[in-house]
Amino acid sequence: MSTHRFYLEPERWISEHPELDIPDSHHCADVLRLGVGDTIVIFDGCGTAAEAELLEVHRKRCALRIGNPHQTPPLRCAITLAQAVPKGKNMDLILQKSVELGVEEIVPLLTSRTVVRLDSADDGERKMERWQQIALEACKQCGRNSVPRVANPSTLEQFVGRSPAAGLLLLASLHPDARTIKEVLAEYTAESNGSPSSVTILVGPEGDFTPAELTLLKQAGARSVTLGPTILRAETAALYCLSVLGHELF
Template sequence: MPRFYLPPHRWLLSEPQLDDLDAHHAAHVLRCEVGDSIVIFDGKGTEALATIINLKKKGGLQAVLSVGVPKKTLPSSCPITLAQAIPKAKNMDLIIQKAVELGASRVIPLLTERTIVRCDNQDDALQKQERWKQIAIEACKQSGQNWLPQVEKPCSLPEFLKMLGQPDHLLLIACLENKKHSLKEILKIFPAPQAVTIMIGPEGDFTPKEYAAAKEVGFHSIDLGPIILRAETAAFYSLSVLSHELNHQ
């Protein structure tokens, strides 16, 4: 059954309706008609069956809904934040998509010393953020995920490190240096964190200066195995292990 994102504030309207793009997609791509059922979700864990009760043109196509009884999906018991140095090409798009599927609660795109992708100004950063937010919504639609992760605006590593301040968070940084624990070992040392932040570097890894800055605020180095992984593979692997170990007990 088709799934559509309906932000929480729209559920409170007397006539909830899909946004213009979704209404067009429902009517002209999926060929939905009045009386057809769809699934809507709010990105905060709630979904419901809805019936299209009107398709009307009023300054654009409008799909008016009758919403059924909402069902709630519980959030992750241990929220996972992915702080990902932006890889080249469109690999960040794929990382956002898979982060949704693997249950990340938050994604923070990082601009590091060796990051090839750059944000020329605030408008550029906001455009990237909006694009990735839309990719996250589409991934929720396709995967059945009812929790939409928070996708932050790209920021520098120093800006990101200043955001941190929760002492109950387990802070992890994947690295290629020698002194480090495996993910399995680190989760034995810290068996029940309230939340986890995992930081993944760009092509070429973090610089020694960046490693030192991360460790200074409490990050623990982890090893992802003997094979050097691509940035996106490292993100998928880390999220898969953390999600399985911390949220599927």
């Protein structure tokens, strides 16, 4: 199977000979230098993928013939990462690696100690577009056929208000009494007679959540988990949590 992967929106699959968008057509024709008769892999971002033959190849237009599509089964547990937005480009790294590690949704959090601020609706929209594009590009690279949802940035109060009652809510914690992720998962499984179908992990900013925020999260049912004996940077903490959850639940 070809390793060159391209995203094709679900609504375009019904066309007899759908076309790649202009940036992907340019990449196909001018960068990869593929030609008529070559095959690529396309995916719709919702779990479906297929091989496709190139019928026409131009830098602004590449037409395809789609082969038999196949559906990727969902992972056994839907994991949401609620991440306090770190400064610099660390959020970009977290997004990219979260996709590779199987996260279902990423919720950017704006907390009391979050340095990043969205001063206008335009700021938020630009960041959302960038973050969603990073998630899409990560799917192309890692072979994933479902693109995780990047939610609108929200305050902690907004996040708690929108969180579903079902599933397991975990809080990455510096508290000495916090238990390991494995221990908390075992406790939940015993209580519920089965593994969780969804898990949300909250990772705070540098300096952690404030005492008031921690109280709010505990009242919402969050269970504290330790990330080991050392203090991790925000991006390391997020990837550690997702790696452990993936190992235990997928």
